[in-house]
Amino acid sequence: MAASATPPSADVPCVAVATSGGRDSTALLHATARAAQALGLHVLALHVHHGLLPEADAWVEHLERQCADWARQGLPVALRWCRLEGCPGRGESVEAWARRERYAALSRMAREGGAALVLLAHHRRDQAETFLLQALRGGGAAGLASMPRQAVRDGLSWARPWLEQPSEAIDAYVQAHRLTHIQDPSNEDHGYARNRLRHRVMPALTAAFPQAEQALGAATRQAQQARECLQALAEIDLRAVAEGHELRLPALAVLPQARQANLLRHWLLQHCGRGPGETLLQRLLSELYVSDAPACWPAGEQVLHRYRGRLRCEPAGKGVTAMAVHEEQMIFIDGPGRQRLDAWGGWLEVRSVEEGGVAPARLRACIARARSGGEQFQLKPGGVPRSLKKQYQTLGVPAWHRGGPLLWLDESLLFVPGLGVDARLWAAPGEPQLGLEWVPDAAG
Numbered sequence: 330m331a332a333s334a335t336p337p338s339a340d341v342p343c344v345a346v347a348t349s350g351g352r353d354s355t356a357l358l359h360a361t362a363r364a365a366q367a368l369g370l371h372v373l374a375l376h377v378h379h380g381l382l383p384e385a386d387a388w389v390e391h392l393e394r395q396c397a398d399w400a401r402q403g404l405p406v407a408l409r410w411c412r413l414e415g416c417p418g419r420g421e422s423v424e425a426w427a428r429r430e431r432y433a434a435l436s437r438m439a440r441e442g443g444a445a446l447v448l449l450a451h452h453r454r455d456q457a458e459t460f461l462l463q464a465l466r467g468g469g470a471a472g473l474a475s476m477p478r479q480a481v482r483d484g485l486s487w488a489r490p491w492l493e494q495p496s497e498a499i500d501a502y503v504q505a506h507r508l509t510h511i512q513d514p515s516n517e518d519h520g521y522a523r524n525r526l527r528h529r530v531m532p533a534l535t536a537a538f539p540q541a542e543q544a545l546g547a548a549t550r551q552a553q554q555a556r557e558c559l560q561a562l563a564e565i566d567l568r569a570v571a572e573g574h575e576l577r578l579p580a581l582a583v584l585p586q587a588r589q590a591n592l593l594r595h596w597l598l599q600h601c602g603r604g605p606g607e608t609l610l611q612r613l614l615s616e617l618y619v620s621d622a623p624a625c626w627p628a629g630e631q632v633l634h635r636y637r638g639r640l641r642c643e644p645a646g647k648g649v650t651a652m653a654v655h656e657e658q659m660i661f662i663d664g665p666g667r668q669r670l671d672a673w674g675g676w677l678e679v680r681s682v683e684e685g686g687v688a689p690a691r692l693r694a695c696i697a698r699a700r701s702g703g704e705q706f707q708l709k710p711g712g713v714p715r716s717l718k719k720q721y722q723t724l725g726v727p728a729w730h731r732g733g734p735l736l737w738l739d740e741s742l743l744f745v746p747g748l749g750v751d752a753r754l755w756a757a758p759g760e761p762q763l764g765l766e767w768v769p770d771a772a773g
Contacts, residue, residue: 341369341370341371341405342369342370342371343370343371343372343373343442343443343444343445344361344365344370344371344372344373344444344446344447344448345372345373345374345375345435345438345439345442345444345446345447345448346358346361346372346373346374346375346447346448346450347375347376347377347435347447347448347449347450348374348375348376348392348450349376349377349388349511349513350376350388350391350392350395350510350511351510351511351512351513351516352499352500352503352510353450353451353452353491353499354450355395355503355508355509355510356450356499356502356503356506356508356510357448357449357450357490357491358372358374358406359399359404359502359506359508360502361448362399362404362405362406363404365404365405365406366403366404366405370405371405371406371407372404372405372406372407373406373407373408373409373438373439373442373443373444374392374396374406374407374408374409375409375410375435375438375439375442375447376388376389376392376408376409376410376411377410377411377412377413377430377431377434377435378410378411378412378413379413379427379430379431380412380413380414380416381423381427381515382513382514382515384511384513384514387511388511389410391509391511392408392410393408395509396408409438409441409442410438411434411437411438413427413430413431413434415430424521424523432482435447436482436483436485439485440484440485444485445485445486446485446486446487446488447485447486447487447488448488448489448490449487449488449489450489450491451476451489451491451492452491452492452493452494452495452496452498452499453491453492453493453494453495453496453542453543453546454495454496454531454542455476455492456475456476456492456545456546456549457531457541457542457545457546457549458523458526458527458531459475459476459549460473460475460545460546460548460549460552461526461530461545462522462523462526463475465522467607469594470552470555470556470559471556471559471594471604473548473549473552474549474552474553474555474556475549475552475553476489476492477489477553478492493546495542559591559595560595562588562591563591563592563594563595563596564595566584566588566591566592567592567595567596570584570592571596572639574600574641574642575639575640575641576592576596576639576640576641577638577639578617578618578635578638578639578640579638581617581640582617582618586614589614590610590614593605593610593613593614594610596642597628597633597642600631600642601628601629601630601631601642605628606671608669608671609626609628609671609672612626612658612671612672613626613633617635617640621637621638622635623635623636626671626672627671627672627673627674627770628642628671630644631643631644632644657696657697657698657699658670658672658696658697658698658734659694659695659696659697660677660695660696660697660736661692661693661694662677662679662689662692662693662695662763663689663692663693664679664689664763665679665680665681665763666679667679670697670734673697673732673733673734673769674769674770675733675767675768675769675770676767676768677736677765677766677767677768678765678766678767678768679692679763679764679765680763680764680766681761681762681763681764682762682763682764683762684755684758684762685749685750685752685755685762685764686750686755686756686762686763686764686765687743687744687750687754687755687756687762687763687764687765688756688760688761688762688763689761689762689763691738691743691754692763695736695737695738695743696736696737696738697734697735697736697737698734698735698737699734699735700717700735703716704716704717704735704742704745705717705742706720706742706745706748706751707751707752707753708720708723708724708748708752709752710752710755712752714753717731717745717748720745720748721747721748724747724748726747726748730746730747731746731747732746732767732769733746733767733769734746734767736765738754741753741754744765746767747767749764749765749766750764750765
C-alpha cells in the first residue's frame, strides 16, 4: 500500500528520486528539488519500507516530515512510499530479495506518479565496492561493469548522476545545507559482504593506495566497454549459429572456445533470464560435442536439451526429463560442507558422523554417474548386496527421493541417494568418517 503527499499536477513534468532517508539519497533528493524548482519540474521522493527492521516505521515518519518541511519552503517535492509484502524465500539471501523487491516497488511507484526518470544516489565509492565484490565473486566482464551511469529498464530511465562524485563531496553538501538523515543500523552489520568490504577493506585499501577509488572507477568503465563489445560479438555469432530459438551445435563447435563461452552466456541470459554459473558453462563446453545422443542439463528453472545436433532451452518439467541423461563427473570432497552438482540440479550435503560413513580420504576423488541399471547396494555390514530397486523397497524410499547421482570409487559403488553409503565401504568404528546426503534444489 502506497501513501503520498499532495500529488503533482499531471501537467507538470516529474522526476523521481529513490530515497532511503540516509545521507546519500537525502542529499540527492534535496539537490534535485532545488534544481527542479528553477526548471519548473516536480520531484517525487520514492521510499520502500522493507519491513525488516523495527526502525523502519520511524524512517517513513522522518521522510514525511522532511518532505513536508521542504514543500513549505517552496521546494516542489512530495513523498510516495510503500511497504513490501512477503519475505525472502527459503535459501534466498535477504540482500537479493530486498534488492529485487525494492526495484520492482520503485518501478511501480514511479509509473503511478507519472515519472519516466528515476535517480539513484550511488557514488564513486559505491561503484568501487561493487567492482571489488564482483571480482571477489569471480564475476566476468558483465559483473565487473558494475553499475551503469544510465540504463533503461521496465520502460523507465534509471540514472546515477553522482556515480563519479566522491563521498566527501556528499558530506560537504549535507553539512552546507544542514540536512538531517537517518542512520541505518544494518549498515554496521558485518554479516553482509558489502559492509565487511566497506568497513574493513576499503579504509585499508585507500590508505595504502589513495587513488584506489578513481582507479577502480576507470577499471569499471573499461569493463563496461568490454561488455558492450562482447555483447556485440555475441549477436554476430548468434546470427551464424542460431536457428529460431535453438543453437546449431555443429556451427557452434566451429567457433573458438572463448567465443562459444561468450555466445552461451549471452544466449542463456536471453532464454533463462540469467547467465550460467561457471560450473554449468564449463560442463557445456566439455560435454556438448562428445556425443550425438539426447542429453539435458538443468539451468535454474530451465532445462537445456541436446537433441539431433541442436541445443534448446525449455522450462523444467517440459519435454525430456531433466535427470534422464548425464555424463559422468569427477568430484573432490575434502571435508564437511556442500558439494554443488549443477548437472543434477542439487548438492551433496557432507557431514561428520559417528558411524555408517566413509573415510574422508576415499572422497577426495570419486565419480558421479547417473543410474544405469544393474547396480548392487549393501545396506549393512554382513548383509547381502541387492539391486537398488529392492533396497529402495526394503526401506520404503519413495520414488521422488531416488533421484540424483550415484557416487563411485573406481568400480565400487560408494553412495546412493536415499540409501546412503554402501556398507562395504563404511569406515571402521572410531575412525573419522563422513556421511553423505543428496539434496535436490526443490528441497533446498
